[in-house]
Amino acid sequence: MSTxxxxxxxEPENGLRRNLKKRHLLMISLGGTIGTGLFIGIAEPxxxxxxAGTLLAYLFAGAIMLATMMCLGELSCAFPHSGSxxxxxxxxxxxxxxxxxxxxxxxxxxxFSLAADLTAAGFIAHQFxxxxxxxxxxxxxxxxxxxxxxxxAKSFGECEYWLSALKVFAIVLFIVAGGVxxxxxxxxxxxxxxxxxxxxxxxxxxxxxxVCMTIVIYSFQGVELVGSAAGETESPHSxxxxxxxxxxxxxxxxxGLAIAVLALVYPHGKVPDGNSPFVWxxxxxxxxxxxxxxxxxIFSAAVSAANSAIYASSRMLWSMAGSRFAPARFGxxxxxxxxxxxxxxxxxxALVSMLTRYIPAQQFYLxxxxxxxxxxxxxxxxxxxxxFRFRQAVNRGVYPASLVSYRSLLFPWLxxxxxxxxxxxxxxxxxxxxxxxxxxxxxxxMGIIVVSWFYLKPTV
Numbered sequence: 001m002s003t004x005x006x007x008x009x010x011e012p013e014n015g016l017r018r019n020l021k022k023r024h025l026l027m028i029s030l031g032g033t034i035g036t037g038l039f040i041g042i043a044e045p046x047x048x049x050x051x052a053g054t055l056l057a058y059l060f061a062g063a064i065m066l067a068t069m070m071c072l073g074e075l076s077c078a079f080p081h082s083g084s085x086x087x088x089x090x091x092x093x094x095x096x097x098x099x100x101x102x103x104x105x106x107x108x109x110x111x112f113s114l115a116a117d118l119t120a121a122g123f124i125a126h127q128f129x130x131x132x133x134x135x136x137x138x139x140x141x142x143x144x145x146x147x148x149x150x151x152x153a154k155s156f157g158e159c160e161y162w163l164s165a166l167k168v169f170a171i172v173l174f175i176v177a178g179g180v181x182x183x184x185x186x187x188x189x190x191x192x193x194x195x196x197x198x199x200x201x202x203x204x205x206x207x208x209x210x211v212c213m214t215i216v217i218y219s220f221q222g223v224e225l226v227g228s229a230a231g232e233t234e235s236p237h238s239x240x241x242x243x244x245x246x247x248x249x250x251x252x253x254x255x256g257l258a259i260a261v262l263a264l265v266y267p268h269g270k271v272p273d274g275n276s277p278f279v280w281x282x283x284x285x286x287x288x289x290x291x292x293x294x295x296x297x298i299f300s301a302a303v304s305a306a307n308s309a310i311y312a313s314s315r316m317l318w319s320m321a322g323s324r325f326a327p328a329r330f331g332x333x334x335x336x337x338x339x340x341x342x343x344x345x346x347x348x349x350a351l352v353s354m355l356t357r358y359i360p361a362q363q364f365y366l367x368x369x370x371x372x373x374x375x376x377x378x379x380x381x382x383x384x385x386x387x388f389r390f391r392q393a394v395n396r397g398v399y400p401a402s403l404v405s406y407r408s409l410l411f412p413w414l415x416x417x418x419x420x421x422x423x424x425x426x427x428x429x430x431x432x433x434x435x436x437x438x439x440x441x442x443x444x445x446m447g448i449i450v451v452s453w454f455y456l457k458p459t460v
Contacts, residue, residue, distance in 0.1 A: 025226065025243050027164040034167040038219045038255065039276045039298040042262070045212045046277060051263035057209045057216045058259050062252035065220040067418050068380045070408035071387035072224055077240045077406040078390070078399075083319025084224060085383045090323055092389035093382070097453050102382050103320045104449050107346075109375035110313035114306050114350040118142055121302035124295055139351075141303060146347045149310045152336040156311050163304035170297035171254045174278055178261030181285045185265070210428035217425060220251070221376035222305065224383065225312050240406065310346060317342035324458050374429060374442055377422040384418030391415075 045054045072085065081087045086106065089099035122137035148155050226243065258278075265284075266277045276298050283291035318339035321331030330342045391411050393399050408414055430439045 023161060025240075027161045027168075034164070034171060034251075034254065034301065038258070039278055039301055042219070042259070043277050045216055046262065046266060046268070049209050049212055050268055051266065053209050054216075055256070055259050055263050057213060058219070058255050059252065060209075061213065061216045061220050062255055064217065064380070064418065064421050065223055066252060067414050068383055069223050069226070071415055071418060072226065072383045073240060073406050074387055074404060074408045075383070075390060076226065078403045080240070081319070082315040083322070084316075085379060085386060086316055086319055087323070088386040088390070089382050092386045092393070096323075096458075097450070098382070099323065100320075100325045100453050100458065101446065101449050102379060103316060103323070103325055105375050105445065106379050107313050107316045107320070108445065109379075110309045110316065111346055111349045114309035114313065114346070117302045117306035117309060118350065121299055121306065124299040124302065127295065141306065142347060142350060145303070145307050145310055146343065148307065149314065149343050150334070150338060150340060152338060153311075156307065160304060160307055160311075163300050163307065166297060167301050167304065168254070170294065170301075171258055174281070174294070175254075175257045175261060177285045177287065177290065178258075178265065178281055181281065182261065182264055210424065213425040213428055217377060217422075219255070221379075222308060222312075223251070224376075224379060225308055309350075310343060313346040314339050314342040317345065374426055377426050381419050381422045384415040384422075388412055388415040388419075 042054065042058075045057060049057060075088050076084070079088065079091070083103075086099055086103040089102055090096055093099065118138040118141055119134070121141050122134040125137040126132065126134045148159050226240075261281065262277050265281060276294070278298065279291050279294045282294040317326055317330045318333075320326040321328055321339075321342070330339060330345065332339070332341060334340045387408065388411075390399070391404075394401055394404055
């Protein structure tokens with residue numbers, strides 16, 4: 001059936017409350033992509049594809065992210081909704097099963113992402129106080145973040161604002177400190193930049209860039225959280241265009257400069273051991289206690305990412321309940337306007353992070369982010385596809401042209417760029433070391449969700 005439905009552009013009055021302000025949305029969008037995927041996950045591509053390949057991979061992923069954000073911005077300005085692209089898939093894609101599949105997959109990916117971020121935070125805390133096991137730290141952090149999210153959207157936004165501000169400050173400080181370090185090393189005749197070492201452009205072949213792109217793209221995923229937050233933001237139609245303009249370029253700039261520093265000074269071939277390359281640089285820059293400070297910043301980044309994961313997954317489940325794709329109990333709101341049952345179910349399943357009691361934290365973390373990165377790519381494909389279908393509908397007169405208050409560039413090429421590149425990244429990951437297992441798990445999950453669609457026969 002066709003689902004080009006003229007749905008309400010925003011939630012009804014008894015829906016989620018618009019408690020988030022422009023400064024919240026701005027910092028959520030800027031800091032939401034600066035998390036453990038950058039601080040810790042970057043060690044894997046630095047080792048496998050080399051410094052030059054890593055820099056190219058992150059710049060390419062940043063371009064995909066910027067294109068995706070433009071597509072999502074156009075949809076969110078026209079239809080601000082906390083269900084974001086799951087809601088848009090129901091509106092614009094040819095069959096509601098697409099909305100059902102991406103909604104459940106994306107919710108599960110955020111649950112796994114929450115577990116990954118808790119694992120990272122627990123691993124860092126364990127380094128400071130090794131007497132306490134990692135899984136115990138995971139539980140404490142999860143309980144605190146659950147209480148914050150149960151209070152209100154504003155409490156989530158305020159917490160995320162300050163955590164994101166700390167991450168942005170740390171990135172700027174790292175770039176400055178790295179620049180000072182490079183300047184001081186340039187006077188040493190014996191120093192040779194890592195990037196200029198022979199064979200480090202593509203030490204294992206250029207195709208390894210595509211293979212590692214899922215881990216790289218994971219670093220940028222979270223930017224689509226802006227679409228969910230738009231549904232709880234004051235005056236989203238006027239705020240969103242201001243947030244979108246320039247925010248993607250700032251993120252690419254932060255990433256590009258930070259990774260350029262690592263590409264010049266971080267030793268190639270250093271096997272990932274759970275420690276951040278950022279900490280290694282700070283420990284060699286000559287500032288007393290800088291490495292400890294960076295460890296604390298990375299800890300806050302992991303906590304921030306976990307906070308965002310609880311928010312995003314609960315809103316996705318809430319939206320699916322409204323679409324009758326999930327039990328109605330998950331659509332119920334508390335007196336402060338938060339989906340309590342959706343939050344509690346997400347948190348309950350995130351207790352999978354307790355498996356760090358039996359599985360090495362570093363191995364468990366990498367596996368989780370590789371799995372969630374694949375679903376994130378699928379979500380970005382859906383965003384590009386929905387934007388393409390929406391603009392086609394506007395051109396045919398189904399929707400008024402005035403609805404496009406923010407217009408993404410280069411239609412339809414931008415949407416096709418998002419779709420094709422993310423499909424290539426998903427396929428490329430299947431050829432990595434654990435690609436076969438990741439593909440099998442994804443197909444099994446997809447199969448279960450599709451079977452549940454025909455078994456439950458949800459009505460739209």
